[in-house]
């Protein structure tokens with residue numbers, strides 16, 4: 001077992017999986033933490049659990065505020081077709097970018113930790129409304145976690161894209177590494193995983209392991225880890241190659257993949273450093289853009305945000321008239337998913353659709369429910 005935990009701690013973690021209410025979960029986590037010995041090998045797990053605890057505490061606070069009719073300053077109403085969360089270390093220029101990209105009023109100042117709550121703004125790009133949310137810094141200038149980090153990350157978790165802002169005039173790579181580490185501790189990964197683990201609990205029948213790929217230690221090792229975590233009866237499907245450390249992480253707390261775009265801001269102050277950092281991050285497979293919130297030439301930043309969302313624009317047509325504004329949809333959306341998005345009842349009555357544009361073989365082609373749409377399509381739904 002990778003982290004080498006005592007049995008009682010393991011059992012507590014298993015109980016956590018089964019806990020239903022927030023209070024229960026918090027109690028079990030507190031107990032688990034007290035049972036995990038304090039040494040190098042358990043450091044990461046302890047940090048992850050403490051963060052989970054912080055998030056649960058935030059959730060509880062929000063619920064209590066909602067019950068008494070209060071509105072938390074930390075809730076943001078989703079507007080527009082997609083949400084982009086702006087995150088980064090203090091003073092990197094997040095608020096300045098929000099202002100420059102959307103015109104929304106948000107406090108900007110030359111001292112750190114100015115932003116104390118989320119500020120939304122609407123970015124218009126080629127007819128699409130995309131909500132950007134400026135968030136309190138998750139790290140100080142010295143790269144220590146701030147006390148609002150869990151709240152900011154909570155909002156980031158629910159967004160479609162993270163715009164990670166680095167300060168080119170300081171130490172952009174160190175900032176990025178600290179941000180990535182902190183996000184991982186909060187269960188968010190910026191790297192697409194090469195494997196997929198699915199646990200389907202069953203009432204009886206013991207453990208069944210289905211592997212399509214290479215698992216360190218083979219099926220027996222998977223069963224051992226699962227049993228130790230209190231999973232006794234389940235079908236565990238693993239697709240791809242995975243180490244036991246990764247498997248354990250998936251079972252204790254599955255990291256969630258988030259799309260990201262890195263903006264190296266203030267790049268006009270130190271263009272060489274900005275360029276070097278950009279190249280390094282690109283070589284690690286990330287999308288990077290050099291930016292300057294002061295330059296106000298942010299068309300390229302807008303375009304890149306739009307591309308990074310990886311969404312498609314689809315226009316609807318009714319009685320021969322094409323909608324002025326497109327709908328923004330996830331790549332891979334089908335005709336029936338589009339119908340559902342327009343109106344729930346539409347899905348049931350949907351007969352066929354006609355499509356003009358990139359996904360049509362002939363213009364005005366008649367297609368079925370499973371037809372996959374492409375950017376720029378015009379669709380008329382026949383119900």
Ligand SMILES: Nc1nc2c(ncn2[C@@H]2O[C@H](COP(=O)(O)OP(=O)(O)OP(=O)(O)O)[C@@H](O)[C@H]2O)c(=O)[nH]1
Nearest residue numbers: 090091092093094095096109110113114115266293
């Ligand atoms: N030279 C230069 N200064 C910038 C740029 N972007 C922001 N600034 C300045 O950097 C300082 C911090 O900007 P903010 O936008 O408040 O930074 P923030 O990331 O929101 O910081 P906090 O919310 O305070 O943690 C301000 O003095 C801005 O004017 C840029 O591209 N170039």
Ligand SMILES: [Mg+2]
Nearest residue numbers: 094095114115
């Ligand atoms: Mg700010």
